[in-house]
Amino acid sequence: MLDTFASGSDSQKPESAEPISTTSEWTFELIQEYDRAISELADEFGLDTYPNQIEVISSEQMMDAYSSVGMPVGYNHWSFGKQFISVENNYQRGLMGLAYEIVINSNPCIAYLMEENTMTMQALVIAHASYGHNSFFKGNYLFRSWTDAGSIIDYLIFAKNYISRCEERHGLGEVEAILDSCHALMNYGVDRYKRPYPISAIEEERQQKEREEYRQRQLNDLWRTIPKLGEGTEEAIEKRFPEEPQENILYFIEKNAPLLESWQRELVRIVRKLAQYFYPQRQTQVMNEGWATFWHYTLLSELYRRRRVTEGFMMEFLQSHTNVIYQPSFDSPYYNGINPYTLGFSIFSDLRRICENPTEEDRHWFPDIAGSNWRETLQFAMRDFKDESFILQFLSPKVIRDMKLFCISDNDQENEIVVSAIHDESGYRQLRENLAGQYNLGNREPNIQVYSVDTRGDRSLTLNHTQHRRRPLGKETPEVLRHLHRLWGFDIHLNSLNGDQVTASYHCPEQGRDRQEGEEESMLIPKPI
């Protein structure tokens, strides 16, 4: 069974080298040696990476890292504490194992190894994180253009310091309230189409003062109520503000909310910047994990082929690997959505197969790729796509068959759920499109945009929700509106539109609408500032 690893890899000279280690104990010297071996291989395969910083930490530190989304520094907020408590509990009760690794998109790329792991696991993590993820961060276009790996750590430090200064000056509660509200809107703090400037800490600090003044000036213009001289009724051609609907709600608030203090605007900005930083990760989950999994598999198999690792090592590795890419079927009690590791790994592996051993079907489906150089093709696939387009482009019929994918169509206007496509000749294309759609953040999250502000009247803010296939908004919507209300300071209206028709309206404060169940006042009602 182990021999299968040798198949398909390039015809390298078979070396009869000594295994790097034979026991499962790890030492720093061994980690160094494995890293060197893996790094040499990665070079041969043409992986371009940031320099690596590998940190050995204990499980408690891993839990710390977990709760701060892996960031080595982060500002303080109760929600991270909640995260920490639940991780700690689950871990202590044995409900979950900690992830083997956390890796941070920074330059140098920081990866954490847990001291409890065996040598095999450490090697797996090095291959997976320090070479797989790392090269993805450096190569993928989203990361390249939307984040600045070199300055993220500095920015986090800036944010942490700024927020703790605010806490000293304005009190914990005030700061927490603003952060809560920003977190609720974090997913709407992203420019989806415009490319933002990468964040840089030095720049931030230099500009921060300037920004404060500028913002205040701009606001004053917008909210000016003193009539201009000579202004007649002919001026009454109402201009809508904003002229175009705005998708980046947090940005809109930062720039236009009438009542926020400048430090509060800065907090909004910090959350917005972080949301922007994490945005590429949310868009490339399948690709990113698939890429890293593909490479740990390929690199370690190659090590084995060259006899640098023992069979015992390989067995242990394979066991973890199969756990990682295990996909329970939809009717299993363990089913929890499609496993991004499995999907990504299958697509990348199959891509390599298509390049190396194309079948008739592959030539038909992928005429450009079949038979091409697999390394270049994979690099291309990794660099220039995100999950949605990646699946649309590279999900092959074989992977669909292997995973036995099928599509159900659930229409609330019909009594029955229809199986609209399965893994057969007529279904491939539809499955592929639907699966890609499932990874389109625009479909996954409700499309809500700032529509208008009543600048002359009660300063209320109106948002429009454009429905995707008549899907309504979830139950938490009124809660989120309360947070938005806290930031904006005046009335909020949200219209849910199906085509041109308003099917539901939400208001904050509520306008004589019957309260729905489960919506009673919780203790977290944001109060307007």
Place this chain on the structure above:
Amino acid sequence: MSYIIDRRLNGKKKSTVNRQRFLRRYKAHIKKAVGDAMNSRSIMDMDKGERISIPTRDISEPLFSHGDGGHVERILPGNKEFTAGDRIPRQNPKGGDGSGGGASDSGEGVDDFVFQISQEEFLDFMFEGLQLPNMIKQRLAGNESFQVVRAGISKEGTPGRLNVIRSLRAAHARRIALTSNKRKQIRELEKVLEIEEQKDTALRDQRKIEALKSEIIELRRRVGRVPFLDDFDLKYNLLIRQPKPRSRAVMFCLMDVSGSMNQATKDIAKRFFLLLYLFLQRSYEYTEVVFIRHHTSAKEVDEEEFFYSRETGGTIVSSALKLMRRIMRERYPDSEWNIYGAQASDGDNWNDDSSTCHRILIDDIMPHMQYYSYVEITPRDHQALWEEYESVRTLFPSHFAMEQIVDVQDIYPVFRQLFSQKVTARC
């Protein structure tokens, strides 16, 4: 090239701040859970941590999301028997297996958020808002604890405590004092010398110049002989040991063990005593407990015997108070101790004894007490003892408290009441 760094020795508790923020935010929930726990706990593990559970709904962070409904296409893995065009009847309550499932219309199916708080945190919450009457005496307690404090500068000491600045300053002052006279002379001589030298060559007195010059040199030499640093310039930091006031308290537990007190009543009493003990322990560095049990006669006993051995007989409460008075006089002078009393009884007493109790309390015990609390554990009506004690309360309203406990559930509320009362009274 990779850098491999060992971070295992770095701080582990990075998330502590965030955890505390979380606890701060959900104080109300946790307090309620702690209150519930107080009543359900067994006696011995009063001071352990506690599992707290908070409804998930209360701590969720809301986000815009899709609700149920509309037209949804889902891709699922692991097809077994379906073919395209199959129709599946809708299973009503499930509404399909999308993500989460928290939004299902059954609503209440979501688990609570459960976590553990430590003993320290538990006690913090338990005694939160309670306050000892602000009467803590801090007295010298023998010579048990000392604090080393700075006490200025001394001429003697060990080299390690040398105060360099003060030493050099002293040396400088000494040099100025010892040489000022001579330097003044030098200046005067130099002036004369200068005048002499500016005279016309013919008028110059060469011998006088020579004499002046040699005198100046001699004086300079003597100035130079003053040492830069002398023994008596050296100054040392002086540290002395100061006896440190230690706050300490003694708690008298008085319990009726007559036949009328059954095991359940004693359990209640014990919980009450335990709460008080934990509470005192947090306020004082050192706490002692004296157990006195009584029926017709009183006896000082150890904890084991106090709670678990049974005796029968009538009840004379004053015997316990007399014993308490004696022990206070012998071992716990109120100049050195904060004295607390806690008495539990079912209210039975020889009728004519209650007035004796009243007298002893007022004359000999209450004047020395920080706080005296009496709990009557009975579902029945009050008897003479209660009435006598009520009159004690009117005399010492801020030092004496009494409450009635009917069953286990009352202990914690009563305890809170006894000690929060004082806070409001003072406000």
